[in-house]
Amino acid sequence: MDRPLLDVRDLRKHFPVGGSLFGKTRGVVKAVDGISFTIKPGETLGLVGESGCGKTTTSKLVLAAEEPTAGAIEFDGRNLAELSRADLQDYRRQVQVVFQDPYSSLSPRMRVGDIIAEPIKAHEPLSSAEVRARVSELLELVGLRPDAARLFPHEFSGGQRQRLAIARALSTKARLVVLDEPVSALDVSIRAHIITLLEELQQRLGVSYLFIAHDLAAVAHVSQQTAVMYLGKLVEVADSLALCASPLHPYTKALFAASLPSHPDEAREEIVLSGEVPSALNPPRGCSFHPRCPFVMPRCSEQEPLLCEVSPGRRVACHLYN
Numbered sequence: 001m002d003r004p005l006l007d008v009r010d011l012r013k014h015f016p017v018g019g020s021l022f023g024k025t026r027g028v029v030k031a032v033d034g035i036s037f038t039i040k041p042g043e044t045l046g047l048v049g050e051s052g053c054g055k056t057t058t059s060k061l062v063l064a065a066e067e068p069t070a071g072a073i074e075f076d077g078r079n080l081a082e083l084s085r086a087d088l089q090d091y092r093r094q095v096q097v098v099f100q101d102p103y104s105s106l107s108p109r110m111r112v113g114d115i116i117a118e119p120i121k122a123h124e125p126l127s128s129a130e131v132r133a134r135v136s137e138l139l140e141l142v143g144l145r146p147d148a149a150r151l152f153p154h155e156f157s158g159g160q161r162q163r164l165a166i167a168r169a170l171s172t173k174a175r176l177v178v179l180d181e182p183v184s185a186l187d188v189s190i191r192a193h194i195i196t197l198l199e200e201l202q203q204r205l206g207v208s209y210l211f212i213a214h215d216l217a218a219v220a221h222v223s224q225q226t227a228v229m230y231l232g233k234l235v236e237v238a239d240s241l242a243l244c245a246s247p248l249h250p251y252t253k254a255l256f257a258a259s260l261p262s263h264p265d266e267a268r269e270e271i272v273l274s275g276e277v278p279s280a281l282n283p284p285r286g287c288s289f290h291p292r293c294p295f296v297m298p299r300c301s302e303q304e305p306l307l308c309e310v311s312p313g314r315r316v317a318c319h320l321y322n
Contacts, residue, residue: 012030044223048212053229097180102153116135176210178212
């Protein structure tokens with residue numbers, strides 16, 4: 001069996017919240033609370049959920065921009081917590097990110113060629129000619145002309161700027177790219193082009209993706225595996241095709257019901273959620289989803305469901321199945 005490229009085990013990130021002039025802690029926000037997943041080489045894991053569920057904090061932990069409170073992250077069999085400074089620098093070369101807004105993530109004062117060349121110069125001892133050749137190659141790779149290197153980001157459309165961001169992420173020969181809402185800021189007509197580009201690059205380069213978004217339908221389309229997150233925890237992890245065919249967790253069903261159907265005549269199960277997302281500072285007892293769940297049972301408010309395997313490759317945290 002192939003070793004996963006990224007192995008996340010029982011990962012937690014808790015933020016203390018102060019509540020007085022004396023600096024006493026009022027509580028703890030459990031932004032990420034015990035999640036586990038793996039990403040194989042050349043594959044995509046989709047991480048989906050509403051705003052505030054912990055997706056972005058998860059991405060920061062994977063990018064080593066935040067230190068976990070507990071748990072482990074292994075990349076190619078090596079624990080991030082045990083890496084030396086030099087090894088951590090190499091890890092950051094191999095793990096890159098594409099942000100949601102392609103305009104704010106690109107410096108308006110730098111030419112495109114310099115933006116893409118900056119990480120290359122930071123990680124590889126190449127000559128100026130070699131760097132320019134790499135930049136031209138990357139621009140062509142994402143469907144832009146090499147002479148675009150002399151232009152500034154504001155001279156490109158939103159979709160073209162996201163192509164530039166992808167080129168920058170691939171400039172260090174990254175093996176894993178964290179895609180943090182990479183198409184949500186783009187026009188609907190452009191999203192399909194960017195998703196197709198990402199799929200083509202994966203097939204060509206063998207790069208892995210952690211695809212983070214709130215649109216379950218889009219994530220399931222590009223991902224081999226999909227993990228659904230709610231209030232810091234994973235509630236369902238499954239093969240994307242199986243998840244689309246028959247979502248099990250009530251929250252997953254609600255996300256599908258809220259997304260646009262692929263065809264006007266497509267039949268969908270109507271799931272109506274009541275109330276708002278609970279505060280991460282004071283989550284409900286038992287199952288954190290039970291105050292909004294249309295299938296709530298008495299045990300849901302008392303006992304937290306474990307993420308258990310209900311069929312090969314499929315895990316669900318719900319008392320309806322455990």
